[in-house]
Amino acid sequence: MKVLAIESFGAFLGRKGDRIVIKKKKEKLAEIPAGNIDxxxxxxxxxxxxxxxxxxxxxYNIPIVLTNKNGKPLGVVLPFTxxxxxxxxxxxxxxxxxxxxVKIAKALVYAKIAxxxxxxxxxxxxxxxxxxxxxxxLMGARNxxxxxxxxxxxxxxxxxxxxxxxxxxxxxxAAQHYWHAFSRLTPKELEFHExxxxxxxxxxNVMLNYGYAILATDVWLSILKAGLDPWAGFLHANSQRRxxxxxxxxxxxxxxxxxxxILHLVSLKKGNLQSYLQDCRLTPEGRSLVAEAxxxxxxxxxxxxxxxxxxxxxxxxxxxxxxxxLANKRPYYKPFLWKG
Amino acid sequence: MKVLAIESFGAFLGRKGDRIVIKKKKEKLAEIPAGNIDxxxxxxxxxxxxxxxxxxxxxYNIPIVLTNKNGKPLGVVLPFTxxxxxxxxxxxxxxxxxxxxVKIAKALVYAKIAxxxxxxxxxxxxxxxxxxxxxxxLMGARNxxxxxxxxxxxxxxxxxxxxxxxxxxxxxxAAQHYWHAFSRLTPKELEFHExxxxxxxxxxNVMLNYGYAILATDVWLSILKAGLDPWAGFLHANSQRRxxxxxxxxxxxxxxxxxxxILHLVSLKKGNLQSYLQDCRLTPEGRSLVAEAxxxxxxxxxxxxxxxxxxxxxxxxxxxxxxxxLANKRPYYKPFLWKG
Numbered sequence: 089m090k091v092l093a094i095e096s097f098g099a100f101l102g103r104k105g106d107r108i109v110i111k112k113k114k115e116k117l118a119e120i121p122a123g124n125i126d127x128x129x130x131x132x133x134x135x136x137x138x139x140x141x142x143x144x145x146x147x148y149n150i151p152i153v154l155t156n157k158n159g160k161p162l163g164v165v166l167p168f169t170x171x172x173x174x175x176x177x178x179x180x181x182x183x184x185x186x187x188x189x190v191k192i193a194k195a196l197v198y199a200k201i202a203x204x205x206x207x208x209x210x211x212x213x214x215x216x217x218x219x220x221x222x223x224x225x226l227m228g229a230r231n232x233x234x235x236x237x238x239x240x241x242x243x244x245x246x247x248x249x250x251x252x253x254x255x256x257x258x259x260x261x262a263a264q265h266y267w268h269a270f271s272r273l274t275p276k277e278l279e280f281h282e283x284x285x286x287x288x289x290x291x292x293n294v295m296l297n298y299g300y301a302i303l304a305t306d307v308w309l310s311i312l313k314a315g316l317d318p319w320a321g322f323l324h325a326n327s328q329r330r331x332x333x334x335x336x337x338x339x340x341x342x343x344x345x346x347x348x349x350i351l352h353l354v355s356l357k358k359g360n361l362q363s364y365l366q367d368c369r370l371t372p373e374g375r376s377l378v379a380e381a382x383x384x385x386x387x388x389x390x391x392x393x394x395x396x397x398x399x400x401x402x403x404x405x406x407x408x409x410x411x412x413x414l415a416n417k418r419p420y421y422k423p424f425l426w427k428g
Numbered sequence: 429m430k431v432l433a434i435e436s437f438g439a440f441l442g443r444k445g446d447r448i449v450i451k452k453k454k455e456k457l458a459e460i461p462a463g464n465i466d467x468x469x470x471x472x473x474x475x476x477x478x479x480x481x482x483x484x485x486x487x488y489n490i491p492i493v494l495t496n497k498n499g500k501p502l503g504v505v506l507p508f509t510x511x512x513x514x515x516x517x518x519x520x521x522x523x524x525x526x527x528x529x530v531k532i533a534k535a536l537v538y539a540k541i542a543x544x545x546x547x548x549x550x551x552x553x554x555x556x557x558x559x560x561x562x563x564x565x566l567m568g569a570r571n572x573x574x575x576x577x578x579x580x581x582x583x584x585x586x587x588x589x590x591x592x593x594x595x596x597x598x599x600x601x602a603a604q605h606y607w608h609a610f611s612r613l614t615p616k617e618l619e620f621h622e623x624x625x626x627x628x629x630x631x632x633n634v635m636l637n638y639g640y641a642i643l644a645t646d647v648w649l650s651i652l653k654a655g656l657d658p659w660a661g662f663l664h665a666n667s668q669r670r671x672x673x674x675x676x677x678x679x680x681x682x683x684x685x686x687x688x689x690i691l692h693l694v695s696l697k698k699g700n701l702q703s704y705l706q707d708c709r710l711t712p713e714g715r716s717l718v719a720e721a722x723x724x725x726x727x728x729x730x731x732x733x734x735x736x737x738x739x740x741x742x743x744x745x746x747x748x749x750x751x752x753x754l755a756n757k758r759p760y761y762k763p764f765l766w767k768g
Contacts, residue, residue, distance in 0.1 A: 100476075132483035136440075136476055139494055143472035146494070146503045154479055154486070154505075163486045165494075165505050174659035174666040178521045317657070319514035326514040 091127045091387065091400075092120065095155075097134030103141040122148040127309065129153045132162060151309050160298075160379070161305040166312070173315030179414040180320050180333075185247045192336075192410060192421050193248055193322035197259050198240055199340035199423035204266040205233040206426050207343045211351070215273060222272050229269035236262040248322045255323060266343075273351055277359045289368040291361050292350065295378050298370060299346035300338070302382045306400050307338050307407075314407035316414075337407060344426040345399055349385045353377065390428070431467045431727065431740075432460065435495075437474035443481040462488040467649070467740075469493050472502060491649050500638075500719070501645040506652070513655030519754040520660050520673075525587045532676075532750060532761050533588055533662035537599050538580055539680035539763035544606040545573040546766050547683045551691070555613060562612050569609035576602040588662045595663060606683075613691055617699045629708040631701050632690065635718050638710060639686035640678070642722045646740050647678050647747075654747035656754075677747060684766040685739055689725045693717065731767075 094101060094110060099117070102109040108125065110118045122144050130137060132154050142165060145152050152165040183189035212218070212226035236258050243258075245251035267283045274280040280292040288294050311318045311333055321332020323339070354361060364374030389396045397405070406424055413421040434441055434450060439457070442449040448465065450458045462484050470477060472494050482505060485492050492505040523529035552558070552566035576598050583598075585591035607623045614620040620632040628634050651658045651673055661672020663679070694701060704714030729736045737745070746764055753761040 130479050132479040134478075134480070136478040138474075138476040139470050139472040140474070142494060143502055154482060162483055163505055163507050165503055167503050173668065174657065174672070177517075177657060178524070178660065178666065181518045181521045184518070317514070317517060320518065326518065328513065332514070 090125055091129060091383075092125050093129040093131075093155075093383075094135050095129075095131040099135050101128075101130065101135070101137035101141045103138055103144050106144065108141055108144065122150065125150050127151055127153065129155050131155055151313070153305060153309065155305075160301055160375075161308070164309070164312075173411060173415070176315050176411045176415050177317045177320070179416070180317055183248075183414055184320065184322060184326075185249075187244075187246060188414070189248045189322040190243075190245045190251050192413065193251065193255055194240060194243060195421055195423040196323055196336050196339045197255050198237060199425055200259065200342065201233055201236055201240070201262045201266075203340050203424075203426040204262065204343045204347075205230045205237075206428060207348055208233070208266065208269045210428055211273060216355070225272060226269050229265040232265045233262045249325070252323070252325060270347065270351070274354050275359050278354070278361060287368075291365040291370075291374075292354065294365060294368065294370055295350050295353065295361075295374070296346060298375060298378045299350055299382045300342065302379055303338060303341060303346050303386070304334055306386055306403050307341070308334050310400075310404040310407040311337060313404060314411040316407060316411055337403070337410070340406075340424045340426070341399065341403060344428055345385050346382060348428075349381045350378070353381055392424075430465055431469060431723075432465050433469040433471075433495075433723075434475050435469075435471040439475050441468075441470065441475070441477035441481045443478055443484045446484065448481055448484065462490065465490050467491055467493065469495050471495055491653070493645060493649065495645075500641055500715075501648070504649070504652075513751060513755075516655050516751045516755050517657045517660070519756070520656055523588075523754055524660065524662060524666075525589075527584075527586055528754070529588045529662040530583075530585045530591050532753065533591065533595055534580060534583060535761055535763040536663055536676050536679045537595050538577060539765055540599065540682065541573055541576055541580070541602045541606075543680050543764075543766040543768075544602065544683045544687075545570045545577075546768055547688055548573070548606065548609045550768050551613060556695070565612060566609050569605040572605045573602045589665070592663070592665060610687065610691070614694050615698050618694070618701060627708075631705040631710075631714075632694065634705060634708065634710055635690050635693065635701075635714070636686060638715060638718045639690055639722045640682065642719055643678055643681060643686050643726070644674055646726055646743050647674050647681070650740075650744040650747040651677060653744060654751040656747060656751055677743070677750070680746075680764045680766070681739065681743060684768055685725050686722060688768075689721045690718070693721055732764075 092108065096112060098112050100111045102111060104119065106122050108120050108122055109116060128145055128150055130152065142152060146165065146167040149167070153161050154163040155161055183192065208226050208230045212223050240258050243251050243254050263283065271280050274292055278292055279290045284293045285297065288297060308318055308331065316333055318331040318334050320326060321336040324332035324335045326332055364371050364377060370378065386400045387398050389398050392402055402424060409418065410421055412418045432448065436452060438452050440451045442451060444459065446462050448460050448462055449456060468485055468490055470492065482492060486505065486507040493501050494503040495501055548566050548570045552563050552570070580598050583591050583594050603623065611620050614632055618632055619630045624633045625637065628637060648658055648671065656673055658671040658674050660666060661676040664672035664675045666672055704711050704717060710718065726740045727738050729738050732742055742764060749758065750761055752758045
């Protein structure tokens with residue numbers, strides 16, 4: 089996925105024929121054929137655009153995301169004629185109350201745990217200066233997580249609601265092993281003891297939360313492109329507070345995209361990571377650090393099904409596969425299992 | 429509804445604190461508190477905007493529509509955290525297969541025919557230089573249309589699919605009377621013989637089609653604001669080609685908003701209206717003429733339920749009422765009956 093991100097204060101997005109032109113103080117910085125762009129990100133601080141350029145993007149079906157200066161999504165420009173795959177969405181809502189939704193929810197939890205286990209396995213083998221104690225603890229955690237996959241397999245149900253609690257419980261218990269193993273890889277002075285979603289005040293959790301928000305952008309756009317309703321999830325119950333399908337599809341990608349990236353930052357910066365936190369929030373430098381690293385990771389190509397694809401491509405592929413499953417154009421949905 | 433429409437070539441939409449600032453060649457044209465704006469329309473020809481101003485609009489939950497220079501919608505900016513009323517959409521899809529959807533579809537067809545009949549009635553009494561023959565023909569058409577309302581009343585069904593053909597047939601037969609009466613009010617030289625949706629080549633039909641496209645913008649936005657899925661209709665079947673719920677909700681508003689406006693233009697311009705057509709398309713002047721007149725009409729206040737509301741307000745009110753009916757927060761949906 090080719091992303092055009094315009095974040096520089098004073099930059100202007102213009103149009104010249106079928107090309108996007110980027111200027112700053114009347115100087116031309118770049119000129120790119122619209123056909124070569126998959127996604128445009130515009131920072132809301134100090135960036136402007138001609139509506140004509142926005143229109144060109146709409147014509148080429150290029151999503152435009154408005155972001156804060158760190159790439160966190162604030163808004164999205166959608167074409168008015170956006171072709172909704174309305175029957176796919178109908179099936180999506182129906183599947184919430186059928187075994188189809190149950191199976192997709194199970195597949196996503198499966199991939200989440202499997203990919204977490206895979207990350208722990210990779211780290212146990214490659215992490216520098218790991219004591220044999222720690223290595224054994226990591227492999228133990230990994231094995232416990234793989235055990236939960238077997239438990240998961242046995243769950244059956246006629247509606248997502250019926251199995252939600254069981255799935256969530258398995259996911260949570262596997263997560264305890266995962267985060268415990270994860271904490272062994274972070275220096276003591278960073279005080280990462282457990283995973284905290286809201287109100288986190290240690291730098292690792294705060295960075296994870298920020299990274300997940302960036303991942304959510306890509307997932308959200310992919311879900312829109314696939315014609316799904318972002319709010320109607322299988323694993324996550326319908327709620328006005330959060331887009332269930334976005335949270336569902338994110339699950340398998342959290343460990344390989346965000347967690348691995350944050351651990352890499354931890355290993356680079358060690359105790360100094362602390363300096364990116366102020367009053368339980370990331371400093372501007374901290375936000376840039378995480379945003380750049382996660383976006384870089386999203387643009388990483390990996391080998392998948394014989395092809396070389398970026399993580400962004402793979403997320404879109406999986407949104408489309410869920411849509412195809414719901415439209416009954418595939419007999420099952422196979423989630424993303426990371427080989428990393 | 430307070431609409432800020434920026435169509436002037438060279439105009440720039442900026443931000444100053446919590447106010448939207450409009451500039452042209454560095455000269456300030458206007459400065460409006462964001463809280464005073466309900467909708468921003470930006471032409472894609474020669475207009476630019478700072479993303480900061482767009483962000484201010486997002487924060488104030490102001491939809492931003494990108495239009496061509498005549499106000500026809502091309503794209504829409506939506507906040508990323510757009511709170512989807514996901515359970516309302518679930519009910520919307522379910523209602524397609526239940527008597528709830530059947531009743532809403534019936535209510536909308538009822539209001540469409542009733543409002544068409546009302547327009548004919550009003551015109552029979554007020555249209556200048558109407559022969560007594562024509563007057564009698566109009567009243568006759570009106571009575572035939574009212575008869576169809578009784579036929580409509582008898583339709584029962586368990587799903588929209590079951591009754592769709594019957595509803596469409598009644599609507600089509602009533603429409604024949606309506607458009608025949610309508611044609612009596614257009615000068616012979618305009619050659620309006622019947623209603624043509626696609627490939628129309630007479631100025632009245634071409635203007636009607638253009639007017640409906642503008643009405644569709646307001647309806648579409650209202651449906652999004654109400655949290656409904658624009659593509660899932662009750663009267664109109666699910667289709668990738670067209671947003672069924674938009675077409676559904678438009679029905680009662682076509683006659684009082686668009687048809688009446690076009691007839692008004694006909695009475696003003698008479699045979700000269702022909703000059704706005706070239707190769708079966710409206711000239712730029714023709715498009716402006718229709719766009720300005722329809723938008724003006726949408727901002728017209730009328731008395732409704734003891735309040736003074738614009739037609740735009742009423743459209744939003746009805747989108748919300750359909751959502752409330754689907755969420756089971758109202759025992760029935762009462763459509764918009766124009767007293768005009």
